[in-house]
Amino acid sequence: MKFNPRMPLMVFFLFVIFQGHAQVAAVQLHGRAERIENETVLIGSASSVSFAFTGDSLSIELESRDSQPHHNYVSLELDGVYLKRLKIEKGAKRWYTIPVTGKSNHRLVIYKATEAANGTVVFTGADTKILGLPSTQSRKKIEFIGNSITCGMGNDTAEIPCGTGEWYDQHNAYWAYGPILSRKLDADFLLSSVSGIGMYRNWNDEHEKEAIMPEVYEKLYLSKDSDKKYDFSFKPDLISICLGTNDLSDGDGKKPRLPFNEEKYVANYIAFVKMIYTHNPQARLVLLTSPMISGEKNATFVKCLERVIAAFAGDKTHKPIALFEFKPMKPNGCGYHPDREDHKVMAAQLESLFKKLLDEK
Structure with missing residues (x-):
C-alpha cells in the first residue's frame, strides 16, 4: 500500500467532523430547539443548550441565521450564575470567548435572548471537550x-x-x-x-x-x-x-x-x-x-x-x-x-x- 501524503490531513478533518457530531450529541436542549446533523438550533425565546466542561477557558461557536441576516442575542449562565447578554453578529458563524474562573468543573447554559421571529441562533461546538449532564427528567x-x-x-x-x-x-x-x-x-x-x-x-x-x-x-x-x-x-x-x-x-x-x-x-x-x-x-x-x-x-x-x-x-x-x-x-x-x-x-x-x-x- 502506497503512502498518501494527504492522508494525515484527511484524518485530521474527519476527526474534527466526528468531534463536532459528538459535541452536539452530548449537549442538553430545552425549549423550542432542534438538532440538525452537527448543529444545535435555538428557535424560541429562552430555548437553551447546556453542557459541562473542564478547564479555565472556553470559546463557543455560534451563528445568527435567518432569511434576512441580522444579529441576535444569547444570555449566558455559568455554574448557575448569570454572566451577560452576548450579541451574535450577522453573517458566518464565529467564535466567542466566555470568561471562566474558579473551579475546574463547569456548567454553561446558552439561552436564546431573542425570539422565534428573529431567526435562529445556531451552536456548532466549543474549543474544549463537552461533557454530558445528568438528566433532569425528575424535575417539574x-x-x-x-x-x-x-x-x-x-x-x-x-x-x-x-x-x-x-x-x-x-x-x-x-x-x-x-x-x-x-x-x-x-x-x-x-x-x-x-x-x-x-x-x-x-x-x-x-x-x-x-x-x-x-x-x-x-x-x-x-x-x-x-x-x-x-x-x-x-x-x-x-x-x-x-x-x-x-x-x-x-x-x-x-x-x-x-x-x-x-x-x-x-x-x-x-x-x-x-x-x-x-x-x-x-x-x-x-x-x-x-x-x-x-x-x-x-x-x-x-x-x-x-x-x-x-x-x-x-x-x-x-x-x-x-x-x-x-x-x-x-x-x-x-x-x-x-x-x-x-x-x-x-x-x-x-x-x-x-x-x-x-x-x-
Whole structure:
C-alpha cells in the first residue's frame, strides 16, 4: 500500500467532523430547539443548550441565521450564575470567548435572548471537550404561552436605551417572568411566545395578515410560514396561558381597530385549550390576566377568562383550570413593557400559586 501524503490531513478533518457530531450529541436542549446533523438550533425565546466542561477557558461557536441576516442575542449562565447578554453578529458563524474562573468543573447554559421571529441562533461546538449532564427528567416542568411580555421584550436596557437600535435590541428572555419563576421553583420550562400575538387578533392586525397563537402553536418555529411541526416531547406539569393583552389593545391608534369581540375571544380560547389537551392531557392549566391591563378592560378580561373556565366545568378528564389576576403595574421597560425588575415582581406574584399547583399530586 502506497503512502498518501494527504492522508494525515484527511484524518485530521474527519476527526474534527466526528468531534463536532459528538459535541452536539452530548449537549442538553430545552425549549423550542432542534438538532440538525452537527448543529444545535435555538428557535424560541429562552430555548437553551447546556453542557459541562473542564478547564479555565472556553470559546463557543455560534451563528445568527435567518432569511434576512441580522444579529441576535444569547444570555449566558455559568455554574448557575448569570454572566451577560452576548450579541451574535450577522453573517458566518464565529467564535466567542466566555470568561471562566474558579473551579475546574463547569456548567454553561446558552439561552436564546431573542425570539422565534428573529431567526435562529445556531451552536456548532466549543474549543474544549463537552461533557454530558445528568438528566433532569425528575424535575417539574412548566410551559409559558404568551406574547411579548412572556418573550421578555423591552426588559433589558443596560446596554441599549429604549428608542435606539433595532426593535429587539432590548430583548432578554432570561429575565422574563417565566424563566425567573422557573429558576425559583427549580423547574424546567418552555416558552411558547410571540410578540404582538393574540388569541383571535394581534396588536395591530385584525387577523388579516398575521397569524394568531392558535395557528402557530403546533409549529416548532411558531410561524405560519414554517411547516415543521413541534413534537410536544416536553410534557409540562403546568401550562400557563397569558394571552389577551393584544386582543384587548387599541393598536397603534392610526390603523382602524374594531371593538373588542368578546365572543370571538372566548370561542378561540376554548378551542385553544382543547388543542392543548390533545397534546398534554395530563397538564394543569392556569389562565393569566395581564399587569398591563386595568380598569374596565381588565374587568372584561377577567369575565372572558371565567367564561372559558366555565366551559370546562363538567370536564372530568382533565384537572380543573385555575385563574390568576396580576396586580396592575406601570411598566418601566421599552414600549410599555415590563423591565427586568417588573418581571421579578410578576414572578413573585405567581410563585405561591404555581408552587401549590406543582406540588399537587
